[in-house]
Amino acid sequence: MTDPTSSSAPVQKTDAEWQAVLAEKGAEPGAFQVTRRAATERPFTGKYNAVWADGSYHCICCGNTLFDANTKFDAGCGWPSFSEAVPGAIRDIVDRSHGMVRTETVCAQCGAHLGHVFPDGPAPTGLRYCMNSASLDFQPQE
Numbered sequence: 218m219t220d221p222t223s224s225s226a227p228v229q230k231t232d233a234e235w236q237a238v239l240a241e242k243g244a245e246p247g248a249f250q251v252t253r254r255a256a257t258e259r260p261f262t263g264k265y266n267a268v269w270a271d272g273s274y275h276c277i278c279c280g281n282t283l284f285d286a287n288t289k290f291d292a293g294c295g296w297p298s299f300s301e302a303v304p305g306a307i308r309d310i311v312d313r314s315h316g317m318v319r320t321e322t323v324c325a326q327c328g329a330h331l332g333h334v335f336p337d338g339p340a341p342t343g344l345r346y347c348m349n350s351a352s353l354d355f356q357p358q359e
Contacts, residue, residue, distance in 0.1 A: 226308075226328035228279045235278060242354065244277050251351040252278050252329035255321070260295025263350025268297075271358040277351070279327040281306055284346070286358075292338070292345055297353065299346040300338045307346075309334065322346060 230238065232253065239248045245264065250256035265274070274284040274297070283306045284299045292298035305325060312321035312333065322331045331352045338345035 226324070226326060228327040230327075238278060242277060244354075245351045248277055248351040251349045252276075252331075255330040257332075258296075258349045258351050263296060265297045265348075265350040265353055265355055266295060268355060270355075272356050273358075274299075274348075275354045275356060276324040276327060276329050276331070277354045278329040279324060280354070281324050281326040283307060283324065283331065283353070284348075286355075290339055292347065294345075294347055296332065296347045297350055298338070299348065300342050300344055302346055307331065307334075322348070324352075 235253050236249055239252075247256065247258055251258060269289070270286065272286045273282050274286065275282050282303050284302055288299045288301040290298055290300060307322045308325045310321045310323060312319045319333045322334050323329060324331060329352055332346065332348040335345045335347060336343055
């Protein structure tokens with residue numbers, strides 16, 4: 218997995234600065250570990266797993282728009298899943314941790330760990346962006 222602290226992302230902050238940003242935004246308790254240390258929340262525990270409202274999902278760290286809610290689908294995996302990201306919003310990184318090869322997704326603006334993307338999603342993309350709720354901030358459509 219990537220080390221977001223050594224990222225070449227445009228927005229960079231110290232751990233203390235990220236913790237302050239997340240606290241100011243009222244982020245979930247595990248948000249720092251998920252976004253800055255690539256932790257994974259337990260399945261079916263994230264606040265956005267069962268949210269189906271219109272709107273958009275943003276990076277909890279920097280506010281970058283990541284997904285439109287109309288690309289969200291129920292993958293049954295226990296994490297919010299999307300079939301398509303906003304173009305240019307996410308960077309993919311090869312993740313060889315835990316004895317397997319996966320594709321990690323990070324915010325293109327700040328390097329925050331978001332989750333992983335898998336090639337088993339619905340048409341037309343065939344992708345399943347499996348995200349941690351703790352890395353997201355949902356903005357309902359007005």
